[in-house]
Amino acid sequence: MAKTIFRKEASSSESFARTGLLQTSHGSVETPIFMPVGTQATVKTMTPEEIETCGAQIILSNTYHLYMRPGSELVEKAGGLHQFMNWKKPILTDSGGFQVFSLGHLNKITEEGVTFQSHIDGSRHFISPEKAVEIQNQLGSDIMMVFDECIPYPSDYQYVLQSVDRTTRWAKRCLDAHRNTDKQHLFAIIQGGMYSELRKRSADALLEMDFPGYGIGGLSVGEPKETMYEVLNDLMPNMPENKPRYLMGVGSPDCLIHGVLRGVDMFDCVLPTRIARNGTAMTSEGPVIIKNAKHFDSWEPLDANCQCYCCRNYSRAYLRHLFKANEILGLRLMTIHNITFLLDLMEKMRQGIREDRLLSFCKDFYRAYYKQELQFNLNP
């Protein structure tokens, strides 16, 4: 039986939201949580200390990228990813599945695994479930993910059915290949496209195998957000209470809110850091595009309600100047702000759950950010 690493704490009477505590070898994580993404063993532009100051409890790093460069063997020689990048808190690694299917030039999928070419140098590689686990064992992440097939959206029912069953068989092989069960926890990934029946089929089979946690994959892949919420509506009530639920690749404020309301515990996305580098700040009054002319002589901070390093020290006028002048400090300051903003949103949702006033918090936030009303029904 899988080690229990998650304990539910508070829950919300108006939704499926809950707070919880996730235990890892590098400390515990309060959920629901957003994980900033450090694809290449660095959260872009940031030092580990800065990420921590933004409130990050756990980050995600990408197995595919690290396997390609600098290689998981080098990271292992460094003493693992934490040591390599100087990050002392928990790390979750994905399995590389998503990148193999989206970034690499895909050659062939067989029952055995996937053959593909590197997006860096075109070199040919083969990743099997066993290999994905071996790489993650070398990286030494606290939470590992099983190797899954990431299907395109839309995909037809027959293909998804076949793929779900293969992902289930791969999950079993990952479980069997895992060599460091004491310190690293392997999560399964529920697939099934947008088919409620196949999501259930995937979940049932994987729950049967008793993983310590469950990812929900194959969402936020181009489908309407409503479709994603419906998949969650169907799926979440079947999930066991004592296992963390991780909605993969999701990080816009609306999706975080809708996910938390449906009982999701963990999220990750490049969104806050990527749009920061493109000059968009998330603020309590909605997005701010810093290059806009109106900020030329604005002496306001990005967000008067934010206590981050950027908002405490710099004006919009200065930030706009940095972006117009292509200065790296601009990318850093916006990244600090956006990560702080999202982690602050998660903290406020946790508080809202603990004090059982989550829905009203979410409604207020939504109105201020999106200038429209949040639509959510407990029994859709």
Added chain:
Amino acid sequence: MAKTIFRKEASSSESFARTGLLQTSHGSVETPIFMPVGTQATVKTMTPEEIETCGAQIILSNTYHLYMRPGSELVEKAGGLHQFMNWKKPILTDSGGFQVFSLGHLNKITEEGVTFQSHIDGSRHFISPEKAVEIQNQLGSDIMMVFDECIPYPSDYQYVLQSVDRTTRWAKRCLDAHRNTDKQHLFAIIQGGMYSELRKRSADALLEMDFPGYGIGGLSVGEPKETMYEVLNDLMPNMPENKPRYLMGVGSPDCLIHGVLRGVDMFDCVLPTRIARNGTAMTSEGPVIIKNAKHFDSWEPLDANCQCYCCRNYSRAYLRHLFKANEILGLRLMTIHNITFLLDLMEKMRQGIREDRLLSFCKDFYRAYYKQELQFNLNP
């Protein structure tokens, strides 16, 4: 008579080196000092706190760039450059002269001033000595520089003679135009190309006008280093003891050492930050090119003798990975290291002067860094 803002403290018996204290409205500066360059109101990749942690006492910012973007009027509205960029220590601004002659598309030099086109958008501008001072008054830097003509190397004697005299007349106009003499100190710039006689002519005329400090311009413009040292050999003994001497645009370790030995008090250069971003670290054993294959699995810090944030926390293998993967954190860490390294060199030279063992320190440093012997004679 100009305010006295500089006091000589210790001096070296084996050289012309001296320590001193430079007073500004934003605190005092121990000399000899190197000033990191923050061209566009940011030392590239760095926060002000990081620059300070590297040991910086004063930074340089570029008038030409700030005038072009975001405009000196905006910076004035921000409350000045310190406020705009959140740097609380002294700032020196150049006059824009060097950039007008090197970066802009130069149209015409007249007695009145210089017409040129912006390197950003091709827009046409006119800068006179009065305008250069007005811009620097708007920026609110602690130390301002006069507007000078920066001639190419080599230039013939007649041209340099004419140019020196014009630069002298411009210096007088700058002095007359300066509106904030209480808080901002205007330094003259000695020109004269590589002609000892013209350097003396320039120095004599400018010393007569009694500026609070003196830049030495028109060096490090492509001439052999020996030529630069000879110019300094000739010039420095004529400089008054109670005025700071600032060798403009110089920042390689050998030039810093040779400059300090000849009595220079201040230096600036983009070198340490620029080569950092290109992947070259300055270390106590010489330059390290971080992308070199030999660092692939090196778990050593850049410099075992360095206490900077980079050297305390990251391996060469990790830095190499960041550079190979084009990650901004790599640029930041190398910048932190290189600035720390040069400022540490300056601090060690100051100590060497105070304890009158400067020459032996410089010889040891030189041998370790350049693998050759330092050549220096007190009476060349």
